[in-house]
Amino acid sequence: MPGPRDLDPSSSPRALLGAELRHAREKAGLSQEELGQRLFVSGSFIGQLEAGTRRMQREYARLLDEALGTEDFFQRHCGAAAKSRYPEHFAEAVEAEAEATEIRQYAPLLISGLLQTPAYARAVFRAYRPTAPAEVIEELVAARMDRAALLDDPTGPLLWTVLDEAALRRRTGGREVMAEALRHVAGLVRRNRVIVQVLPFGAGAHASMEGSMKLMDFEDAPPLLYFEGVGTGRLEDDPTTVRYQRRTFQLLTACALSPADSLALIEDIAQDYGHEEHH
Incomplete structure (x- = not known):
């Protein structure tokens, strides 16, 4: 052999x-x-x-x-x-993301990467790296948009995202950038490409107040869980931990607005940003 x-x-x-x-x-x-x-x-x-x-x-x-x-x-x-164009702590998660059949994630503070527009991503990276040369920021934006291209494929993974209302209200990049970003998210929802729920401020305390999470399922491999912090990240495959965080995500979806109500709120906030920019 x-x-x-x-x-x-x-x-x-x-x-x-x-x-x-x-x-x-x-x-x-x-x-x-x-x-x-x-x-x-x-x-x-x-x-x-x-x-x-x-x-x-x-x-x-x-x-x-x-x-x-x-x-x-x-x-x-x-x-x-x-070899990867992404930071070491994140590269493995990106590679797993591209192979996943289903992705479920909670984003507490910003619109998650796969849902971002170039302008929104640029504002995020500039906040992370205020002294970086423009070409470095543009390379990071291009890499993020290449990730987001995953959603251009109709046979790509199911993406189910719970966005905290804080991510919608924080003016990342200004009103115009936020209006465009939220319209982009709404467009993905209306094209039936993603499922998005908003966890409103009124929900109070919830099961994932300590941070974000991303659950990834695969066709021929066990599921993975990704935790991310400032400049750090960790993939976890322990079945008990994955099972616990899967239940956490279920609790978040139970506390969040329905997909229809979430879409209405996203579009309302986008409209508010647009009106403010116009005035």
Whole structure:
């Protein structure tokens, strides 16, 4: 049975690396759980590596080469699979996002990335990096818009977002930018491309007051959970944690306005911003 072969750089490195990992594991006669035990990770983590929903870090590549007898194959190729235009703490989440069949997220303070317009994203990045050169900001905006292109594909993932009312009321970039941003969100809803609910101020205390969350489900891999903070991020695959946060999201949707009422509020606030700008 042939061993792992060098990867074609013109193909998707992450997908091919995952396929080669599955090949090498099966050749060694190991289950995902058994291989995971040798790396001190879960079997679901191995499954995510094989499915290409998680990137292979160098420390795991070394351990895989040792456990599977593949010399330095995975160490040599994990670098190509890890190249990204996104910050290290976020890159793996973006890659998983592109493979997901369903995405559920709560955004407490800003319109979530997949729903942003260029002007809104530009205002966000400028606030994050007030002294960055303009070309750096534009590169970040372009990367974010490339992510948002995921929604241009009608067969793309189901996106269900709960936006806190604070994200709608905070004047990010000014009234004109906010009016455009909210009309964009409303347009996606009216085209039946996304489900958006607004968690109103009147809901009071709720289940996710400590921060944002993103749940991602996949066709052939276990679900992932992404937490994000200022300059940091973490992917989590622990089934208990994922199950708990899935229930948290359900509680948020129960407290939020209905999709129809949420759309009406978004369009009303967009109209208010537009009138203020006109006057």
